[in-house]
Amino acid sequence: MEQYVIKGGNPLVGEVEIGGAKNAALPIIAASLMTNDTVHIDNIPDVRDTDVLLKSIQTMGVFVERTGRHSLTINASQIQHLVVEDDNIKKIRASYYLIGALLAKYKRVEVALPGGCNIGSRAIDLHIKGFRALGAEVTIEHGLIKTKAERLLGSHIYMDSVSVGATINVMMAAAMAEGTTIIENAAKEPHVVDLANFLNSMGAGIKGAGTDVIRIKGVPKLHGTDYTIIPDQIEAGTYMFAAAITKGDVTVKNVIPKHLESISAKLLEIGCEVEESDDAVRVVSSKPLQHTHVKTLPYPGFPTDMQPQIAVALALSQGTSIVTETIFDNRFKYVDELTRMGASIKVEGNTAIISGVNKYTGASITVPDLRAGAALILAALAADGYSTVEEIQYVARGYEDFHLKLQSLGAQIEVVDSERALQKFKLKTG
Numbered sequence: 001m002e003q004y005v006i007k008g009g010n011p012l013v014g015e016v017e018i019g020g021a022k023n024a025a026l027p028i029i030a031a032s033l034m035t036n037d038t039v040h041i042d043n044i045p046d047v048r049d050t051d052v053l054l055k056s057i058q059t060m061g062v063f064v065e066r067t068g069r070h071s072l073t074i075n076a077s078q079i080q081h082l083v084v085e086d087d088n089i090k091k092i093r094a095s096y097y098l099i100g101a102l103l104a105k106y107k108r109v110e111v112a113l114p115g116g117c118n119i120g121s122r123a124i125d126l127h128i129k130g131f132r133a134l135g136a137e138v139t140i141e142h143g144l145i146k147t148k149a150e151r152l153l154g155s156h157i158y159m160d161s162v163s164v165g166a167t168i169n170v171m172m173a174a175a176m177a178e179g180t181t182i183i184e185n186a187a188k189e190p191h192v193v194d195l196a197n198f199l200n201s202m203g204a205g206i207k208g209a210g211t212d213v214i215r216i217k218g219v220p221k222l223h224g225t226d227y228t229i230i231p232d233q234i235e236a237g238t239y240m241f242a243a244a245i246t247k248g249d250v251t252v253k254n255v256i257p258k259h260l261e262s263i264s265a266k267l268l269e270i271g272c273e274v275e276e277s278d279d280a281v282r283v284v285s286s287k288p289l290q291h292t293h294v295k296t297l298p299y300p301g302f303p304t305d306m307q308p309q310i311a312v313a314l315a316l317s318q319g320t321s322i323v324t325e326t327i328f329d330n331r332f333k334y335v336d337e338l339t340r341m342g343a344s345i346k347v348e349g350n351t352a353i354i355s356g357v358n359k360y361t362g363a364s365i366t367v368p369d370l371r372a373g374a375a376l377i378l379a380a381l382a383a384d385g386y387s388t389v390e391e392i393q394y395v396a397r398g399y400e401d402f403h404l405k406l407q408s409l410g411a412q413i414e415v416v417d418s419e420r421a422l423q424k425f426k427l428k429t430g
């Protein structure tokens with residue numbers, strides 16, 4: 001099995017290009033099936049989750065051509081199957097975006113229940129509530145979510161809690177419903193806005209994305225488009241925290257600094273310097289890190305997808321910090337692994353109480369999920385000595401070329417698949 005081997009201790013220094021946003025690319029790929037015209041998409045990240053979704057839509061008869069590593073041509077005029085249950089689709093959460101997209105276009109679809117990172121119970125009741133409000137019949141049978149509708153009719157939908165997935169899914173279905181839909185208490189994440197912009201570029205009538213009330217005037221048909229996906233807020237944030245954790249100096253390039261404000265604010269609070277320019281942010285960590293408190297919240301709050309990364313920084317800070325996770329109920333699974341590297345963290349319910357330590361020490365660790373994996377790797381890069389990291393496939397779900405980008409910043413990290421390769425790395429770096 002492939003694993004990472006890491007020799008910690010090098011401050012990460014340099015510039016890193018940020019790719020397209022995974023969590024925008026996934027719904028945008030699904031939404032590209034809503035027209036029979038050809039769609040061109042640029043800045044698609046080459047990560048496992050997008051790859052899995054693309055393979056899955058190909059099994060349905062969708063034409064997909066990679067015109068470059070980050071660009072795609074998609075044509076969905078020849079869809080043959082409206083039952084999507086191949087092995088690929090069960091692996092990712094975003095499979096449910098095929099429901100909103102295909103229900104909109106064909107008024108029926110059956111999709112396997114979603115998988116994805118195990119970060120707590122991940123209900124889909126709000127998605128179902130939204131589809132039903134638009135007039136669809138929804139049942140769950142034999143592991144499939146089955147939806148059908150004679151007609152989809154615009155409706156007024158209040159989301160009981162803020163959900164990125166449900167907002168996106170209902171927005172897609174409503175884009176081709178008859179009449180106007182209003183989604184209240186909508187998610188405001190940059191990828192919600194990106195999907196709305198994508199749909200509007202195909203002729204949809206969506207207003208208000210990025211606020212908590214989205215108004216969608218349904219249209220009977222969407223047309224082809226040429227679209228570039230926004231930069232990945234979480235990939236950028238991860239490298240910004242890499243600078244903080246390793247006492248480095250990293251510039252993330254090709255970003256939208258506005259999307260990174262909650263992350264920059266916390267970095268400033270813990271004693272880093274943050275310099276913003278038009279499309280780049282530089283983070284310098286030259287002083288001892290200070291403790292702080294943080295609570296994850298829907299955008300524009302501090303993202304849950306950055307919670308493990310900030311915890312890894314706070315566990316190296318002076319004093320006691322409190323991290324409260326309000327979005328998912330099981331997102332502290334990395335704490336046991338971090339403890340093995342010397343961290344002092346006590347988890348009580350959705351709160352982690354962190355007493356800062358001076359340093360981490362290398363250990364053999366196992367990745368529990370995507371973002372926790374990235375955070376543990378950053379801890380290993382700051383640790384004294386060697387670490388090995390198993391289950392690295394989780395990290396490939398959402399980070400393109402993670403170890404190569406880290407290497408370019410001076411990290412000593414390699415993928416190894418045998419004891420011999422591991423020893424060779426130790427000889428080379430010893």
Ligand code: EPZ
Binds near residue numbers: 125327328
């Ligand atoms: C999206 O997940 C992202 N995934 C997650 O990215 C991200 O952590 C999350 O949004 C929050 O920002 C994708 O975009 C593919 P939610 P999603 O619906 O849509 C509850 C990553 O690392 N809820 O906003 O599943 C739910 O249980 C990840 O890239 C309901 O109760 O998140 C959770 O507590 C992992 N009923 C909260 O809402 C529902 O019907 C937020 O979930 C839907 C959600």
